[in-house]
Amino acid sequence: MIERQLSMRGWIVLGALLAIAVALAGIGGTWAFATPALSSLPKGPVLAHAIERGKLIVGVRRYPRPAPPEAxxxxxxxxxxxxLARQLAASLGVSLELVGLDPAMQEAALREGRVDLLVAGVPVKSAQDIAAAPGSYDIGRGLVVALRRGKVQNESALRGASVCVGEGSGYANAVSQRYGAQPRSYPSSVHAASAFMAGECAALAEDGEVLERLMQNEEWRFYQPLAIDVRLPSDATIRLREGDNTSRDYLAAALRQWRADGTLAKARGARAGNLQFEITLLKDGFICHS
Structure with missing residues (x-):
C-alpha cells in the first residue's frame, strides 16, 4: 500500500514537472517568435548591397594611441x-572594412557612398539626409571628476567651467544641458584625459566604469568625483543614408538584441579596460599625438 502511494506520488510529481516543462516550452516559443534571429530579418538596399559585395564598409572614429614623443x-x-562594426558584419555573414574618419569627414563619406554605415558615437548635429537607427550603443552612465583642491568643488561650480570630453561622447551634451558647463572636445577619450591632467580643463567627463578604474590608480589620488550618474541625453547611433527604412530597422533590432544578450555591456567593459591601459601609459612618458 505504501509502495503504491509512493508510486502515485511519483506520477503526480512527474506530471507536474511535465506540465511545467510544457509551460516553459510555450514561453520559450513565444519569446523566440517575439525576437527572431537577426539572420531572418529583411535587409534594405544598404545592407543587401553589402551582402552582395561580401563586405560591410563602416566609418568609425580614429585617433593616434599614446606613444613616445620621438615615435x-x-x-x-x-x-x-x-x-560593434564587427558584430554587424558577423550578423550579415560578410567581412568588414573599417574606415577611420575625422568628424568633419564622416557624413560626407556616407553621402558619397564611401562607407555603408557610420558607427562613430554621437553626431555633432543631425543632417536631413542622414538617418539614425533608434537606440544607442553607448549604454554607460557617466562621471565627472575634478582636482581635489581645484576651483571646481561641487556640481554648481560646473556652470561655465570647461569640461574635457572625447570626440563623439554624449557627455558633451550631458554636462552642457545639466550643469551649464562648457564641453571641450578632443580626438579621443585618451586625449581628453591627457588634456585634463595637463590642466586644460577644470573637469573631465567620461564613462563611470572608466573613471572608477582610473581612480584606483595612485596617480589619480589628486582627483575626486564631482558628479555621478550622469545620464546621456543623446544617443551614440548607427547612421546611414536617409530612405532605407528596412536597413534602419535591422540595425535597431541588432541594438536591441545586443543590449538584451549582454553584447553591449561586454563591449563597454572592454572599452573601459582599453582606455585604462592607454591612459595609464601617459604617466610613463607616453604622449597623445594629435
Whole structure:
C-alpha cells in the first residue's frame, strides 16, 4: 500500500514537472517568435548591397594611441566602434572594412557612398539626409571628476567651467544641458584625459566604469568625483543614408538584441579596460599625438 502511494506520488510529481516543462516550452516559443534571429530579418538596399559585395564598409572614429614623443603612431580605428562594426558584419555573414574618419569627414563619406554605415558615437548635429537607427550603443552612465583642491568643488561650480570630453561622447551634451558647463572636445577619450591632467580643463567627463578604474590608480589620488550618474541625453547611433527604412530597422533590432544578450555591456567593459591601459601609459612618458 505504501509502495503504491509512493508510486502515485511519483506520477503526480512527474506530471507536474511535465506540465511545467510544457509551460516553459510555450514561453520559450513565444519569446523566440517575439525576437527572431537577426539572420531572418529583411535587409534594405544598404545592407543587401553589402551582402552582395561580401563586405560591410563602416566609418568609425580614429585617433593616434599614446606613444613616445620621438615615435608617434598613425591614427587607428576606435576599438569600441570597431567592436560593434564587427558584430554587424558577423550578423550579415560578410567581412568588414573599417574606415577611420575625422568628424568633419564622416557624413560626407556616407553621402558619397564611401562607407555603408557610420558607427562613430554621437553626431555633432543631425543632417536631413542622414538617418539614425533608434537606440544607442553607448549604454554607460557617466562621471565627472575634478582636482581635489581645484576651483571646481561641487556640481554648481560646473556652470561655465570647461569640461574635457572625447570626440563623439554624449557627455558633451550631458554636462552642457545639466550643469551649464562648457564641453571641450578632443580626438579621443585618451586625449581628453591627457588634456585634463595637463590642466586644460577644470573637469573631465567620461564613462563611470572608466573613471572608477582610473581612480584606483595612485596617480589619480589628486582627483575626486564631482558628479555621478550622469545620464546621456543623446544617443551614440548607427547612421546611414536617409530612405532605407528596412536597413534602419535591422540595425535597431541588432541594438536591441545586443543590449538584451549582454553584447553591449561586454563591449563597454572592454572599452573601459582599453582606455585604462592607454591612459595609464601617459604617466610613463607616453604622449597623445594629435
Amino acid at each position: 608617434p603612431t598613425p591614427p587607428e580605428p576606435d576599438a569600441f566602434d570597431a567592436t
